[in-house]
Amino acid sequence: MSYKPQYSPLAAYLANLRPAKAAERKYTGNPVSETDIERNRELLWAHTLEKDPERDFIILNITDPHLSDTGYRVKETPEMFKTVEALIHEVQPDLITVTGDIVCDDATYHSIRRFTDFMESFDIPWAPVFGNHDDEGNCDLAYLADIMLHSPHCIMKKGDPAMGVGNYVICITEEARTVTALFMMDSHHGLVNARQTEWFSSLAAQIDEESEGNAEIAVMLHVPTAEFEHAYNAAYDPETKTYRDGYGAFGEKYEEVCCARRDGEPYEEGFFTALKNAGNVKHLICGHEHMNDFSIVWDGIRLTYTMKVGKSSGYQPGFDGGTVFTVGRGGIKRITHKTRKNDDSREFYNIEDKSLR
Numbered sequence: 043m044s045y046k047p048q049y050s051p052l053a054a055y056l057a058n059l060r061p062a063k064a065a066e067r068k069y070t071g072n073p074v075s076e077t078d079i080e081r082n083r084e085l086l087w088a089h090t091l092e093k094d095p096e097r098d099f100i101i102l103n104i105t106d107p108h109l110s111d112t113g114y115r116v117k118e119t120p121e122m123f124k125t126v127e128a129l130i131h132e133v134q135p136d137l138i139t140v141t142g143d144i145v146c147d148d149a150t151y152h153s154i155r156r157f158t159d160f161m162e163s164f165d166i167p168w169a170p171v172f173g174n175h176d177d178e179g180n181c182d183l184a185y186l187a188d189i190m191l192h193s194p195h196c197i198m199k200k201g202d203p204a205m206g207v208g209n210y211v212i213c214i215t216e217e218a219r220t221v222t223a224l225f226m227m228d229s230h231h232g233l234v235n236a237r238q239t240e241w242f243s244s245l246a247a248q249i250d251e252e253s254e255g256n257a258e259i260a261v262m263l264h265v266p267t268a269e270f271e272h273a274y275n276a277a278y279d280p281e282t283k284t285y286r287d288g289y290g291a292f293g294e295k296y297e298e299v300c301c302a303r304r305d306g307e308p309y310e311e312g313f314f315t316a317l318k319n320a321g322n323v324k325h326l327i328c329g330h331e332h333m334n335d336f337s338i339v340w341d342g343i344r345l346t347y348t349m350k351v352g353k354s355s356g357y358q359p360g361f362d363g364g365t366v367f368t369v370g371r372g373g374i375k376r377i378t379h380k381t382r383k384n385d386d387s388r389e390f391y392n393i394e395d396k397s398l399r
């Protein structure tokens with residue numbers, strides 16, 4: 043009988059030399075139960091956050107922090123955390139939303155814990171969705187969600203696995219009436235799937251009925267839809283380098299709209315039509331592009347890129363901060379992009395500040 047050592051220092055050393063690839067993923071989260079899937083079809087499963095009738099409800103969105111366990115991103119993390127801390131101090135949000143690409147690269151086991159611990163320290167509800175980079179490391183999305191859900195202030199729900207991970211609703215209510223319903227959705231690597239579209243349409247109708255047509259819906263996801271490109275092309279006049287009237291447009295575009303494409307053309311599978319048909323959708327909000335912050339009304343729905351935070355994975359000065367959505371009695375009434383005053387500063391200025399009413 044040959045002797046096989048339980049632990050081989052050489053094997054461990056060689057294993058560490060080899061970066062973990064998604065295919066060799068070690069950390070797998072729990073699937074949700076069938077009961078949870080059933081409950082997710084009902085609004086009973088939505089989170090409710092009560093708005094004080096005496097003041098506005100403030101949502102601070104941060105996007106694309108791109109943390110990782112290895113490389114230069116480890117060094118960037120404390121700086122990014124300080125930026126978020128200063129933003130929270132300035133904005134005093136009631137809710138912090140995170141529109142994806144929280145972690146990236148091969149190793150994410152430690153960075154998702156760092157992020158969760160950091161977010162938990164503020165005593166403020168926070169609600170993430172996943173981006174296209176979150177699942178490229180050694181933890182799958184269900185595992186990342188499990189870690190974040192250890193934070194009592196994280197109000198994410200995993201939702202029906204057939205829709206991805208992290209499809210859920212947050213209702214901001216005033217005196218028990220929904221003012222704004224936030225649909226937090228998994229955009230996968232570019233496309234919302236048919237099951238999600240069906241789920242969205244059914245809950246949007248339920249919200250409309252229960253609020254007697256008074257609630258607005260805002261959808262938050264990571265990857266922009268094809269309409270972001272259509273809207274920009276229609277609204278922006280390259281000759282005058284200004285936006286045309288009639289689109290309520292503001293903000294900048296410094297890089298391409300990276301939506302799903304087929305044969306090079308922007309492509310979608312009916313999600314935007316479902317948003318339009320719902321009748322009560324006012325906002326579609328995304329992350330993904332680190333150097334776009336434009337906001338344009340297209341077919342009655344305002345499409346908004348949010349401001350990236352931190353310097354990890356593609357950054358340019360002027361695009362390091364967050365986006366504030368101010369919710370009044372009638373829904374989102376103001377959008378403000380805040381960016382750092384300069385590279386060394388933790389003070390912010392409003393690079394865009396648009397009243398919508």
Ligand SMILES: [Fe+2]
Nearest residue numbers: 143173174330
């Ligand atoms: Fe992304």
